[in-house]
Amino acid sequence: MEFLKEFRNPMRARHLLDKIRQTVTKPTVLMEVCGGQTHSLLRYGIDSLLPPHVELVHGPGCPVCVTPMDVLDQAHRLAYLPGVTVFTYGDLLRVPGTQEDFLSVQAKGGKVKMAVSPLQALEWAEQNPDQIVVFLAVGFETTAPAHAAVLARAIEKDILNFALLVSHVGVPPAIEAILKDPDNRIQGFLAAGHVCTVMGLESYYPLVQRHRVPIVVTGFEPVDLLQGILMAVELLEKNEFQVVNQYSRCVNSEGNPTARALVEQVFEVQDQAWRGLGVLPKSGLKIRAEYAHWDAQLRFKSELEILESATGIKLGSVQKAQCHAGEVLTGKLKPPACPHFGKECRPDSPLGAPMVSTEGACAAYFSYHERSAL
Amino acid sequence: MCLGIPGKVLEIVEAASPWERKARVGFGAISQEVSLALVPELNVGDFVVVHVGFVLTKLDAEAARQTLHDLEVPEWNS
Amino acid sequence: MNWTCSFPLDRYPVITLAHGAGGKLTQSLLDQIVYPAFANPALLAKGDGAVLDVGSSGASRLVFSTDGFVVTPRKFPGGDIGSLAVCGTCNDLAVSGAEPQWITLAWILEEGLPIAEWVDVIQSVRTYTQAIGVQVVGGDIKVVERGKGDQIYLTSSGVGSVYRQGLLGSSTLAAGDAILVSGDIGRHGVAILCAREKLAVQPPLQSDCGHLWPAMKALLDAGIRPKVARDLTRGGLATCLIELAEGFDGAFDILQEAIPVADEVDQVCELLGIDPLFSANEGRMVLVVQASDQVRALEILREEGLSLFAKKIGEVVAVTRPEERHAVWLRNSFGTRRRIWRISGEQMPRIC
Numbered sequence: 152m153e154f155l156k157e158f159r160n161p162m163r164a165r166h167l168l169d170k171i172r173q174t175v176t177k178p179t180v181l182m183e184v185c186g187g188q189t190h191s192l193l194r195y196g197i198d199s200l201l202p203p204h205v206e207l208v209h210g211p212g213c214p215v216c217v218t219p220m221d222v223l224d225q226a227h228r229l230a231y232l233p234g235v236t237v238f239t240y241g242d243l244l245r246v247p248g249t250q251e252d253f254l255s256v257q258a259k260g261g262k263v264k265m266a267v268s269p270l271q272a273l274e275w276a277e278q279n280p281d282q283i284v285v286f287l288a289v290g291f292e293t294t295a296p297a298h299a300a301v302l303a304r305a306i307e308k309d310i311l312n313f314a315l316l317v318s319h320v321g322v323p324p325a326i327e328a329i330l331k332d333p334d335n336r337i338q339g340f341l342a343a344g345h346v347c348t349v350m351g352l353e354s355y356y357p358l359v360q361r362h363r364v365p366i367v368v369t370g371f372e373p374v375d376l377l378q379g380i381l382m383a384v385e386l387l388e389k390n391e392f393q394v395v396n397q398y399s400r401c402v403n404s405e406g407n408p409t410a411r412a413l414v415e416q417v418f419e420v421q422d423q424a425w426r427g428l429g430v431l432p433k434s435g436l437k438i439r440a441e442y443a444h445w446d447a448q449l450r451f452k453s454e455l456e457i458l459e460s461a462t463g464i465k466l467g468s469v470q471k472a473q474c475h476a477g478e479v480l481t482g483k484l485k486p487p488a489c490p491h492f493g494k495e496c497r498p499d500s501p502l503g504a505p506m507v508s509t510e511g512a513c514a515a516y517f518s519y520h521e522r523s524a525l
Numbered sequence: 526m527c528l529g530i531p532g533k534v535l536e537i538v539e540a541a542s543p544w545e546r547k548a549r550v551g552f553g554a555i556s557q558e559v560s561l562a563l564v565p566e567l568n569v570g571d572f573v574v575v576h577v578g579f580v581l582t583k584l585d586a587e588a589a590r591q592t593l594h595d596l597e598v599p600e601w602n603s
Numbered sequence: 604m605n606w607t608c609s610f611p612l613d614r615y616p617v618i619t620l621a622h623g624a625g626g627k628l629t630q631s632l633l634d635q636i637v638y639p640a641f642a643n644p645a646l647l648a649k650g651d652g653a654v655l656d657v658g659s660s661g662a663s664r665l666v667f668s669t670d671g672f673v674v675t676p677r678k679f680p681g682g683d684i685g686s687l688a689v690c691g692t693c694n695d696l697a698v699s700g701a702e703p704q705w706i707t708l709a710w711i712l713e714e715g716l717p718i719a720e721w722v723d724v725i726q727s728v729r730t731y732t733q734a735i736g737v738q739v740v741g742g743d744i745k746v747v748e749r750g751k752g753d754q755i756y757l758t759s760s761g762v763g764s765v766y767r768q769g770l771l772g773s774s775t776l777a778a779g780d781a782i783l784v785s786g787d788i789g790r791h792g793v794a795i796l797c798a799r800e801k802l803a804v805q806p807p808l809q810s811d812c813g814h815l816w817p818a819m820k821a822l823l824d825a826g827i828r829p830k831v832a833r834d835l836t837r838g839g840l841a842t843c844l845i846e847l848a849e850g851f852d853g854a855f856d857i858l859q860e861a862i863p864v865a866d867e868v869d870q871v872c873e874l875l876g877i878d879p880l881f882s883a884n885e886g887r888m889v890l891v892v893q894a895s896d897q898v899r900a901l902e903i904l905r906e907e908g909l910s911l912f913a914k915k916i917g918e919v920v921a922v923t924r925p926e927e928r929h930a931v932w933l934r935n936s937f938g939t940r941r942r943i944w945r946i947s948g949e950q951m952p953r954i955c
Contacts, residue, residue, distance in 0.1 A: 152553045152870055154531040154572060154589050161936040166598045186955040187527035196939025213955050240577075241876075241951030245621070254948070258619040267800065267875065267952050268578025270560060293527050294954065297579045300562040304544055345527040348574065348582035371527065373937065374596065400589035401574055401582050410563045528876045528954050549805075552874065554867035556805045575874070577954055 154400065158372030159195075167377035172202045175384050180206045180336045182329070184322050185291075185343035186213025187371050195373045205384065208337060211325055211428060214289045214318070215242045219424040222318040223248035225455055226287045229316070229447065230261030232454060236279070237316075238264050238272035239287040269301040276305075276313040285447045288315040293345040295319050295418065295436060296410035302417045306442055316447040317438060320423055322346050323354045324434030330362040334483060339383040341369040341376070344398035351406030355394045363392045370398040417442060529574040529581050532556075534567050550575055621948025623673075625838035625883075628948050649850065651834050652699035654765070664765040666701035668692055672757045677724070679798040681790075681810030684757055685727030687885060690812050691836070692761035693737055697816040698832040698888050700769030700823070706732070706761040707741040713752040724755060735816050737761070767823045771830045773850045780830060780919040781897035782855060785818055785888045785910045786811065787863040788840045792882030793871045796952070804871055813886030818910050821903050822890075829900075830891045835884035839950075841943050842881065843889055844931045854930040856940075857917035865912075875952035880933075880943070882950065891919060 157163075183189060189209045192198060198207045211217050227248050230237040237253075244253045244265060257263040262282070266272050269286055276284035288298040298315060305313045322343055329335055342355060347368045355366045365386035369379030379397040386393060396402050414436070423435020438446040448455075478484035532550035538558060540546050546561045550573060557575075561567060564580040572584035615622075622628045638647060645653040652668035670691045677684050693703035708728065712721060732739055790811035797804050815834065822829065831850075835843045840862065848855050864872075864879045872879045892900045897915055904913035922928055934940040 152531065152873065153533065154584060154586070155873070157593055161938075162598050163593075163596045164937055166596065185527050187529075190955075194941075195935060195937050196941060197937075199939050200937060215955055240954045242953040242955050244951050245947065254619045254621050255615055255617070258615070258617045265800070265951065267802070267954075270578045271800075290954065291527070293529070293581065294577060296563050297577045300560070300579065304562075307544075343527055345529045345574070345576065345581060348529075371529075378592075378596065400585050400592060407563065407582060409565065413563070530873050552870040554865075555808075555870050557803060557874070 155372065158370065158374040160374060163374045164195075164200075164377055167374065167381055168200055168202075171205065171377065171381050171384055174381065174388055175202055175204045176388060178204050178206070179338060179384055179387055180208060181339045181341060181380060181383050182208045182210040182337045183341040183343075183369070183376075184210035184212040184325055185341075185346070185371075186215065187345070188341060188343065188369065188376060189213065191371050191373060192376060197373060197376055201380070205380065207380075210329065210340075211425065212291075212322070212343060213242075214291065214294075214320070215246055217320055217425045217427065218243070218246070218289050218318050219426050220248055221424075222287075222289075222316065224250070225448065225451075226285070226316055227251060227253065227256045227261070228455060229285050229451055230256045230263050231259075232451070234281070234283055235285055235451075236262040236264060236275075236282045237285045237287060238266045238269075238275070240289065241265050241267070243287060243289060269298055273301050273305060273310065273313060276310055280312055283312045283314065285314050285316050285451075288317045288319065290319060291343065291346050292319075292321055292350050293343070293348070295414050296349055296407070299410075299413040299417050302438070302442070302445060303413060305445060306417070311444065314445050314447040314450050315438060317418075317436060318423075319418070319436035320425060321354075321434050323358060324423075324431040325425070325428065326358055326366070327362075328428055328431050330358070330364065336483075337364070339365040339367070339387055341379045341383065342366050344368055344370045344375070344402060347396075347398065347402045347406065349407050349410045352394050352396065352402070352404045353406075359392050359394055365392050365395065367395045368398050368402050370401065527576075529576040531572060531574055531584050534569050534571045534573060537561075537567065537569060548573070548580060550580070619948075624949035625836065625842055626948050627945045629838075630945065649846075650699055651695040652701065652761075654699060654701075654769075664701075664769065665762055666696050666699040666765060667760070667762050668695035668699070669758065669760040670695065672759070673753060674795065675753060676795075676798050677720075677755055679810055680794055680807040682812035682885070683724055683727050684755055685724040686731045686812050688757045688759040689728055689731035689737070690814055690885060691834075692759040693735065694815045694834040694886070694888070696761050696763040697814070697819045698834045698890075700765050700819070700829075700832070701763035702766045702820065703735060703737040703761055703763045703816055705738050705740045705763070706759050707743075708739060709743040709745075709758040709760075711745050711747060711752055711756040711758075713747055713754045714749040716754050721755065724757075731814070735814050737763075766820065768828060769823075770832060771828050773831045773847075775830045776851045776853065776891060776919055777893075778853060778919055778921040779894045780891050781894055781900075781915050782844075782857065782917040782919065783890050783892060783897065783900060783904070784835075784840065784863065784914055784916050785815065785890070785904055786886070786912045787865040787868065788835065788884055788887060789864060789868045789872065789879030789882035791885040792837070792839065792950075793868050793875075793877070793879075795883070796875070796877075797871065800952075802871075802875075804874075806867075808867055808871060811884055811886040815886065815888050818904055819888070821906070822900060825899065825903055827892060827896050827900050827903065830893065832888050832890040835887045835889060837883040837949075838945075839879070839881040839883060840887075840889065841878075841931070842945060845929075845943065845945055847889070847891070848929045848931050851919075852922070852928050854920050854922050854927055854932060855917055856920045856932045856934060859933050859935040861914055861916045863912045863914050876954070877950050877952055881946055889916075 272286040367379045367382045418436040421437045443449045532552045535551045536549040538547040547558045560579045573580045652666040696703040794808040794810040904910035
């Protein structure tokens, strides 16, 4: 695939690693805030290849990790309602809520379908007018425009048997929250490349000014990540703080106005709860009041309240509090330092981890990365 | 949040309404139709990044080649 | 901060779809319920087929295997439930070193199924049994009420005699042995995913459903006795290697870049965010041969039509630390390696 494989070339990677090694002179702590970047870093073992001065902390960049429990619980409960079918991305199928996950919901008779695109959910709603489709719209700024486009279409065409259950978050508020923490150790950030194709670079300038940290907008392939790390290291070595664009082939400073206009048409900004970070001001999206019919949380408000009182379990209430993923996600705790790591919590019997994948951050520390000559 | 894959626009599938316009994007041995709702102005031959069934952004091939050129390892030319 | 996290559950009170995916949950049913209930040496050898000694002095050895098929859609590019059933059972026998000779078919048909569609599947079974000369010697037909079955469920059981002397066995595995794969991987899983989720990829991806017996026979005829072999099915190459490694005190060292993946499979996997290593196969095997046999084994495999892309993907290695026993290491061209673990259920497309 053109413009993909070239950015996985090991020779280019080694060249960049050499330059990082030659440039860094002091302990450097960087964080990426994008699940896709974390996935790539772990898959290629990038952190183990970096010189010891450079520490990479994996941030709260995956919608799977940061979707609040109560949204998941609501989605699970809605799937049991007669006449409702919940559509979700594959990432969320196995994420446990307070009591169960979608797999279990489906096994017990709830109606759940997987979507790789919100377009599938809308199309299915049109073909199945006897069902109300609730689409679990989760994601960062990259995915919000797609959800907005589908919602706008449903509104325009008066497709009434369709609703979104929205849990959208934005990257800059997360970076702000991390930087404002008095125990913060992060000195520079790799910003999510695809988020910036939509948002451009504008929202990062105030962060850089206020907190005096470099922010490098970075792509996803190993060569992108290493080049982004190199750029961050170079800035830190010179004590400079700027917004820099490594992902120039996809990101320009103004972003995608068409996409943003679609988002503004149907959504508005709100304060948002993040799993592990608490409520961050102006960090999420909700559907505008005039489109309440398509807002699953409003449309099914009474059903959800009834379900809550019937089971006696408050939606979003937490049953066990053993996992320290919150501290891992914000860089305060390295997985091996967690008291449960390797004991009660192992890849085959996890208590929790930031990612539902074969390369979850804690699981990755389990597969001992080793360096050998290229 | 960010799984986006680069491909090349092989065909614009026009439609009566802007919503229905799609692009057939090629990824090498396979191709797929994706929505143009977020990036309506595209031409055959453009490179794009695709995310959840939509074209997310154009990919600037020149910038890509420049980045790769900048990252060329000196030994390769010797 | 008071919250729990998002790793998959590993305990469910009911059967879920993930229990059928060949991953950790399937394994838990076997480990916790099946093996304790039926403990006997043949079963606990955990091969793809049970190797049975017949006769007073074990004069002949048979291999016996059974498989159930519930695939949706019933017909997909590259095969259907019939070809899947024949190849699935025959391949289990083949990788156990036995010539597939006889199979039986038990059909559960749903009320309302057009008979012509069932005949299509019968034709498919015919084609695939005739291809390697295996005979359908028995079977059964049951019908369930409309709504109680997914049109066709098929269980096939197969028996064959161990051919020549069969395989050497996992007790012979040793450091330096070559790990080979008979062709490109991950095809069937993505073909089914695209067909089931109507992903409209052009051209439609073809399953790799096919027979392994001709390739295995060719090896055994040439005097090459693999130490172990395994039919790659659901769970993919990765799960298969993990299972093989569990029966052995050393470890496997696999080179990522050596694993053959066809371009179209690779590209669909990129689009969906899935790993071809965990994507199902229905016509591929992994085998371990002693180092001195690897060149000849690959030549022979490539001469057979099904194994054009046969490759060596890694080696058996000794371990220095006890916790590294049974490890499957994936090494990449960046110079790092990571250990691969079973996934919980079926791999799902992701957006993140």
